[in-house]
Amino acid sequence: MLVLGIESSAHTFGAGVVERGMVLANEKRMYRIGTKGMIPARVAELHAKNAAPVIKAALDRAGIAAEDIGGVGYTRGPGMGPCLQVGMLAAKTLADRLRVPIVPVNHAVAHVEIAKKEAGLKNPIALYVSGGNSQILRLEEKPSRHYTVLGETFDIGVGNMLDAFARGIGLNPAWGSTVAMEARGGRYIAMPYTVKGMDFSFTGLLTHASGLAKDRSRKDLCYSIQETAFAMLCEATERALLMTNSSELCVCGGVAQSERLKEMLAGMCKEHRIRFGYAGNEYNADNGAMIAYAAERLIEKGVHARLRDCDVKQRYRIEEATVP
Ligand code: FE2
Numbered sequence: 001m002l003v004l005g006i007e008s009s010a011h012t013f014g015a016g017v018v019e020r021g022m023v024l025a026n027e028k029r030m031y032r033i034g035t036k037g038m039i040p041a042r043v044a045e046l047h048a049k050n051a052a053p054v055i056k057a058a059l060d061r062a063g064i065a066a067e068d069i070g071g072v073g074y075t076r077g078p079g080m081g082p083c084l085q086v087g088m089l090a091a092k093t094l095a096d097r098l099r100v101p102i103v104p105v106n107h108a109v110a111h112v113e114i115a116k117k118e119a120g121l122k123n124p125i126a127l128y129v130s131g132g133n134s135q136i137l138r139l140e141e142k143p144s145r146h147y148t149v150l151g152e153t154f155d156i157g158v159g160n161m162l163d164a165f166a167r168g169i170g171l172n173p174a175w176g177s178t179v180a181m182e183a184r185g186g187r188y189i190a191m192p193y194t195v196k197g198m199d200f201s202f203t204g205l206l207t208h209a210s211g212l213a214k215d216r217s218r219k220d221l222c223y224s225i226q227e228t229a230f231a232m233l234c235e236a237t238e239r240a241l242l243m244t245n246s247s248e249l250c251v252c253g254g255v256a257q258s259e260r261l262k263e264m265l266a267g268m269c270k271e272h273r274i275r276f277g278y279a280g281n282e283y284n285a286d287n288g289a290m291i292a293y294a295a296e297r298l299i300e301k302g303v304h305a306r307l308r309d310c311d312v313k314q315r316y317r318i319e320e321a322t323v324p
Helices: 040-062 081-098 107-119 158-168 176-183 203-211 218-243 259-272 288-300
Strands: 002-007 012-019 022-030 071-077 102-106 125-129 134-140 146-152 248-252 275-278
Touching: 002 040, 002 081, 002 107, 002 288, 012 040, 012 288, 022 040, 022 288, 040 081, 071 081, 071 107, 071 288, 081 102, 102 107, 102 288, 107 125, 107 134, 107 146, 107 248, 107 275, 107 288, 125 218, 134 218, 146 218, 158 176, 158 203, 158 218, 176 218, 176 259, 203 218, 218 259, 248 259, 259 275
Parallel strands: 002 071, 071 102, 125 248, 248 275
Antiparallel strands: 002 012, 012 022, 125 134, 134 146
């Protein structure tokens, strides 16, 4: 079955096409965050403009017509309400016109599932790190198939923390990958480090590093905030792996594009002989293909929604989500 997936939870409007688990297209357009970050209403406005051309680009790339589609998936949440609404409306319009099943997809489930597929892992612990989320996840089969959160941030996601720091010190574009570039060759300055078991917290680190902006070099601060945040994630993940006696780890989500984070996790896994894998950056950045991939498997299992029941949920927890 050809399934179209639509992603619009944050800065990206993405449309992907999947058939029997193979990605045929993965098109996207992104809001440029500049130095100010995301303004949800403006992002949603841009998504509304981009929806039709991005979906058309995905169909063209896959070499199919809209009428060939057998199912539609969209991101139900978590994400920014106005942005999620645009993707849902596009998906409902298509599903209604084509008379095909529609399935709401949890964004985090989609990230983890495509990472598992791309990395060839069976049942890994997943470190899901993005702007709004930072969680350590495990798939449970009982009482029904669902993800459970072993550990997570007490406050903000690691991506939002790096973005907020980048905005505060005037980096352009103000997000984590610019912090990573600036961090090259930096020297370590001691930073607050907060790990409680398998949970962690980032606001103390953000406040402290931002407060030093006038007195310390930008390079040293970028290096130190990144090293500290990633070390916290590594420690909590290592504890989760050892406590659950797991033999596989995957990292996924926007921050999984960081080479430094993957290097640190790979080193930790090597020490414990744990298989470590991840998807390419195309699937760690927000994208429609991961939504299509999860949606196809859900539809195959008979999971879909009535058009009138389709909605969005800004704080859609992964534990509540149906897993393919
Ligand atoms: Fe994401």
